[in-house]
Amino acid sequence: MSKSLPPLNPLRVFEAVARLGNLTKAAEELHVSQSAVSRQITTLEGYLDVRLFTREARGVVLTKQGRFYRDEVSPAFARIAAATQRLRSSGSSIPLKVSAYTTFAAKWLLPNLSKFEQAHPRIEIRLTSSVQPVNFDKDDVNIAIQFGDGKRTDVTSIRLFDDLIEPVCSPSIMASDRPLLTPPDLVHHKLIHSRFRTADWPDWQRANGVETLRFKQGPNMPSSLLAYEAAVGGLGVAIGQTHLLKQELASGQLIRPFDLPLRRPLGYYALLPRNSDQAEARVFLEWLKDEMKLQGLD
Structure with missing residues (x-):
């Protein structure tokens, strides 16, 4: 087993350079010289017999092999760091402040959070909800789960699943006596709207060629959660986020009458501060990605 492990010090240097994207910053973090960092990277590349970085004017860029190696190695370092911090915490729990959209928190995170707590009992999740864009410079948050296009340049953004x-x-x-058999049948029923997702119905109608029909205006709910509850109560037809309604669909509380889902260029993203090195946040992020992969979310 030991023969398959690379030299660990060069591996630690690689992880720092890959995370920071800069030899000088990695040297400062590791309290060594930049030339020492370069030598360690050369040692690791020689051991692996692959090129991990290419040099550019603004720093170093991972090669294809380097990106693969980073994705495999970085979670291991995050887990080692988290385990070390937990061991040094004298038995006290480590708080991780998570902000999430209310619908995501209620429909996915809370039903699954016990799995994280069982796997990482020393990390205490302190959950808040917000629909406003997170500002890590002002908000008391370590990691945020928000809805959007993932194109923010001021944070590290990791896609969790599509909309x-x-x-x-x-x-x-x-x-x-007016069942929903085809999309035009919607004209016979009230459409339930959600305050913060005003484009959902128009986008779906346009994608299915019924945008010109006259639809009945149903209740305009202050959140998607209440829109779904209104649909369960028979007050009309809601436009649902399929990935967040698995429980209601499995139990039969809600039905997908047409089986015509629309995938949009939006989704739920986990956001972290740029160059975040908090071990607990990265452990939580890896758990999120692993759990969603197990559940077949994409």
Whole structure:
């Protein structure tokens, strides 16, 4: 087993350079000279017999092999750092402040959070909710889960899953004298809207060629959570986020009448401060990605 391990000091230097993207910054973090960092990278590249970085005017850039190696190695260092900090914390829990959209928190995070607590009992999740863009310079937050296009340049943004939307309704609507068999049948029912997702219905209608039809205006709810509850109660048809309604769909509380989901160029993203080195945040991020992969979310 030991023969398959690379020299560990060069590996630690590689992780720092790959994370920071800069030899000088890595040298400062590791309290060594830049030339020492360069030598360690050369040693590791020689051991692996691959090129890990290319030099550019603004610093170093990972090669394809370097990106693969970083993605495999970095989580191990995060776990080692987290384990070390937990061991040194004298048995006290380590708080991790997570901000998440309310719908994501209620429909995905809370139903799954016990799995994280069982795997990492020393990390205490302190959860808050917000729909406002996180500002890590002002907000008392370590990691945020927000909805958008993932193009913010002031944070590290990791996609969790795409935005998949489609109409959902109560079984009572399907049992009525006006069941939903094709998209034009929506004209016979009230459409439930959510305050912060005003583009959902127009986007889905446009994608399915029914944007010119006259639809009945249903209740405009202050959140998606209440929109879904209104749909469960038979007050109309909501436009649902399929990935966040697995429980309601599995139990039969809600039905997908058309099975015509629309995937948009938006999604849920985990956001961290640029160059974040907090071990607990990265452990939580790895758990998020692993759990969503297990659940088949994309």
